[in-house]
Structures are given as C-alpha cells and as structure tokens.
Amino acid sequence: MRGTVLVCGRPGESPQVPEGVAVHALPARPGRSDIDSLLTDALVVVGSDADLAAVALRLLRRERLDATTVGYVPVDRDSAVARLWGLPANPRDALALALSGEARPVPLVRDDAGGVLVGHGVIRQPRGVAYCDDTLALRGEAASITVRPGPAGLVATITRGRLLRRRTVFEGRAFQLGTAPVRPVSDGVPYPRPLERWTWYRHTHDLRLVLPAR
Structure with missing residues (x-):
C-alpha cells in the first residue's frame, strides 16, 4: 500500500x-x-x-x-x-x-486562464470561429463544444443543430475559440465570467x- x-x-x-x-x-x-x-x-x-x-x-x-x-x-x-x-x-x-x-x-490539458482539465470541458452555444491545431473546426454557431483529454492531447466534439444533432470530432494538441461571450465549464466548474476567447491545450x-x- x-x-x-x-x-x-x-x-x-x-x-x-x-x-x-x-x-x-x-x-x-x-x-x-x-x-x-x-x-x-x-x-x-x-x-x-x-x-x-x-x-x-x-x-x-x-x-x-x-x-x-x-x-x-x-x-x-x-x-x-x-x-x-x-x-x-x-x-x-x-x-x-x-x-x-x-x-x-x-x-493533462491546460487552459489559457491558468486552469487544467482532467475529464470534461464544455462550452454551450458558441458563436464564432474555432480551430483544432491548424484545422478550421467551426465557423458560425453550434449547440455545444466538448473537450476531453485524448491520445494526441485532446479530443474536441462540436455538436450542431437542435433537432437533428450533427457531431464532428477533432483531435489535436490545442483547441482555440473566438466567440460571442460564453462561460466555459471545466470538470463541472463554470468560469467566473463570460469570455470571448478560450483555449484548451496539452501541457508539456x-x-x-x-x-x-x-
């Protein structure tokens, strides 16, 4: 023991x-x-x-x-x-x-506000532009973005639509979002205030x- x-x-x-x-x-x-x-x-x-x-x-x-x-x-x-x-x-x-x-x-996934993510992160109803590494992941609106640790660093899932949900999965070392104000939630804890930019990325x-x- x-x-x-x-x-x-x-x-x-x-x-x-x-x-x-x-x-x-x-x-x-x-x-x-x-x-x-x-x-x-x-x-x-x-x-x-x-x-x-x-x-x-x-x-x-x-x-x-x-x-x-x-x-x-x-x-x-x-x-x-x-x-x-x-x-x-x-x-x-x-x-x-x-x-x-x-x-x-x-x-271990970090964010650019000084926190870490060990299990599950979510951003609801983003409206803006997002990249996973150099790949365009979102331009416009989505129902949600979820992020979890993955083999390359992180796995991001973007869900679009209200009735017919469409999900797109991206894997990479970093996920960056510029958006209308949102409150990211990391491991069940909402960020204290709305933000217009947010990044999750793999720690070294x-x-x-x-x-x-x-």
Whole structure:
C-alpha cells in the first residue's frame, strides 16, 4: 500500500482507508494553502473530477508532475475521468487500485486562464470561429463544444443543430475559440465570467495517473 490519501470536500462519502495509510480531510477543490505541504511522491485523491483537477494544478505549479503518482477515487457516479480511463465504479475497488496499482502518463490539458482539465470541458452555444491545431473546426454557431483529454492531447466534439444533432470530432494538441461571450465549464466548474476567447491545450508534461492493468 502506498500514498497519502486526500479526502476532498465530502469525507463522509469516502471508502474505508486501510490502517497505516495517512489520510487528510481537505475542502472541495483544495488550493495552495490546503495542499502544498502535503504533496508527496504518491497521492490518492478521493473526491470529484474538479478536486482531482485542483490537485493536478498544484502539482503543475510546484513542478511535481513528473515526480508524483496520483490515484483517484471518484465520489460521483458520472465522473468523466472514471469513464475516460476505465476506473472502477465501486469506491472500495477504486481505492484498492489507487493504493496498489501502476501509474501511466495521461495527457493533462491546460487552459489559457491558468486552469487544467482532467475529464470534461464544455462550452454551450458558441458563436464564432474555432480551430483544432491548424484545422478550421467551426465557423458560425453550434449547440455545444466538448473537450476531453485524448491520445494526441485532446479530443474536441462540436455538436450542431437542435433537432437533428450533427457531431464532428477533432483531435489535436490545442483547441482555440473566438466567440460571442460564453462561460466555459471545466470538470463541472463554470468560469467566473463570460469570455470571448478560450483555449484548451496539452501541457508539456503528463499526469501520472494510476490506471487499471491493460
């Protein structure tokens, strides 16, 4: 067993941690003052995708992404991170994996407002121009744009139409949008104010996430 367990936001929902494993209760989406003193070479995050993103951001800021393995125990049944990487749905199984499994590098997506995306981002009803790398992805209106980490860095899906939905998928290292004001949502957290420009892009270092065996 290895790792310091960080229980974020809702400690009552966390699975039973084995004896001898250090556990720290933190607020939801912990920040610098909550977590920096707890950063070690092996962490287990119990919480939401937004909590995992908050921890990943601190690792990025402290330049510890290459030195730290991160296990994840999602408390939300609809966790995009769990779906994306095949993590166990049962919290007890997820904790066992997080404490004893092997870490593999997965893409970490950043945005140009200083945040990170670990699972799912969405922009609703954009109206403007978007590019995925050098490819024109959108000119005009769309019902939504969703972005998730992917092999090349990210995968962006543009959905058009109201009744007959048409989806176009793009893969690349960066997705840039110029639009009428929108509020991007990253891992369930809306940006505080509307913006006319937004970029998601692959960070130069990956997140070392504990994953099921291949």
